[in-house]
Amino acid sequence: MMRTRTAVSSVVVGAVLLLLAAAATYTAVLDRSAVAAPAAATAPPATDRLAASIEAAQQRLDEEPRDHVTWAALGSAYVEQARLTADPSYYDKADEALTRSLELRPEDNDAALTGLGALANARHDFRAGARLAEQALAVNAYSAIAWGVLTDARTQLGDYAGATAALDRMLALQPGIASFTRASYDAELHGDTRTATAALEQALDLTTSPADEAFCRTYLGQLAWASGDLDEAEQQFAAGAEVAPDDPSLRLGLARVAAARGDVERATREYGLVVQSQPLPEHLVEYGEFLLSIGEEEQAADQFAVYQAVRRLFDANGVADDLEVALFEADHGDPQAAVVAARAEFDRRQNIDAHDALAWALHKAGQDAEAIEHARAATALGGASSLFLYHRGSIEAALGLEEEARDSLTAALRNPHFSALHAPRAADLLASLGGSR
Numbered sequence: 001m002m003r004t005r006t007a008v009s010s011v012v013v014g015a016v017l018l019l020l021a022a023a024a025t026y027t028a029v030l031d032r033s034a035v036a037a038p039a040a041a042t043a044p045p046a047t048d049r050l051a052a053s054i055e056a057a058q059q060r061l062d063e064e065p066r067d068h069v070t071w072a073a074l075g076s077a078y079v080e081q082a083r084l085t086a087d088p089s090y091y092d093k094a095d096e097a098l099t100r101s102l103e104l105r106p107e108d109n110d111a112a113l114t115g116l117g118a119l120a121n122a123r124h125d126f127r128a129g130a131r132l133a134e135q136a137l138a139v140n141a142y143s144a145i146a147w148g149v150l151t152d153a154r155t156q157l158g159d160y161a162g163a164t165a166a167l168d169r170m171l172a173l174q175p176g177i178a179s180f181t182r183a184s185y186d187a188e189l190h191g192d193t194r195t196a197t198a199a200l201e202q203a204l205d206l207t208t209s210p211a212d213e214a215f216c217r218t219y220l221g222q223l224a225w226a227s228g229d230l231d232e233a234e235q236q237f238a239a240g241a242e243v244a245p246d247d248p249s250l251r252l253g254l255a256r257v258a259a260a261r262g263d264v265e266r267a268t269r270e271y272g273l274v275v276q277s278q279p280l281p282e283h284l285v286e287y288g289e290f291l292l293s294i295g296e297e298e299q300a301a302d303q304f305a306v307y308q309a310v311r312r313l314f315d316a317n318g319v320a321d322d323l324e325v326a327l328f329e330a331d332h333g334d335p336q337a338a339v340v341a342a343r344a345e346f347d348r349r350q351n352i353d354a355h356d357a358l359a360w361a362l363h364k365a366g367q368d369a370e371a372i373e374h375a376r377a378a379t380a381l382g383g384a385s386s387l388f389l390y391h392r393g394s395i396e397a398a399l400g401l402e403e404e405a406r407d408s409l410t411a412a413l414r415n416p417h418f419s420a421l422h423a424p425r426a427a428d429l430l431a432s433l434g435g436s437r
Helices: 007-026 032-036 046-063 068-085 089-104 110-122 126-139 144-157 160-173 177-189 193-205 210-226 230-243 248-260 264-277 281-293 297-316 322-332 335-348 352-364 368-378 386-398 402-412 422-432
Strands: none
Touching: 046 068, 068 089, 068 110, 089 110, 110 126, 110 144, 126 144, 144 160, 144 177, 160 177, 177 193, 177 210, 193 210, 210 230, 210 248, 230 248, 248 264, 248 281, 264 281, 281 297, 281 322, 297 322, 322 335, 322 352, 335 352, 352 368, 352 386, 368 386, 386 402, 386 422, 402 422
């Protein structure tokens, strides 16, 4: 279940942007040298620095409980804390802090509205995210932060033209790491890998901290990985790990490379560290699928059981992610439950991820005639992932569209390691159809 950058990672960018913006507010409560000076290579982990920022904001609010600016900054920091720790309970804390800011300053409070928009995105309520970002922009049309949140929401709603327009405004207002990484994602979605890479390289040139460098190298590595370039992917992930050795996103990249190279011991170790430090549902499923690929079915079942528990925890904290549920049920559970979840997700947003999940669920439920239309929509934007192409090829093969299936599967296998579990299946299916044309 491996996609390059999706809703979760797009929201990550939004959270990082908000954290950068919040740093300006924290100058009133943090040691100024800690904020102004570039971070050294031995800087503490991002979670430690963020925890210190949160503590400082809390101390400020103990002294000045009606400081709406610090309440907004604290709420935005909680959104980031949820991402870094994979602990969704921080979302309720973020909601309380941001709502308090808005209560204290109900008018002209674009910071709180923007923070609430980012929180809505993090909870996958992208319609609310877009609405709140638009409200923030009605207050302050020059807020690059709000334009970024709107970019994220529109992307996940499938309004790609609207997302690009919002991104253009953000780039014009604040050409920096947050806007360049979004520009990279926008280009990647449209199949323009060269521009996507160039945008990330621009962002990398602007980094002044290990966390920012690790962030950029993570996505440079993922771009290389998606194209099947293992050497470049490993180089980027390893370079990031040198400055941020505990970063779970970089470890995830290194786990994928190790799995692709057949280094089972290292892949198992790296995947284990990833789910230990950041037990996101998609990480647990990917680890479980890797374990299935090497014949460790009992260990895979353990990971899937943890996934189910974590998924319930996210649900309880207001994170609606039927997309992940649909894919998991389609591959490892009940196809009919997958269809129900996929339709629920599609009702909320009609982006390429939702089209793909619905296509795959319908295929697994034996409804290929309906599935093919969604599979085509999922791969129509230009930057289709190998996983999407594998799904499309499987559906085409089931419908007897052998030439189309061979083309789709051949394209999927341009990255022959796109999934430890599904790439071999794609190769087997292609071989059964006579191989590449």
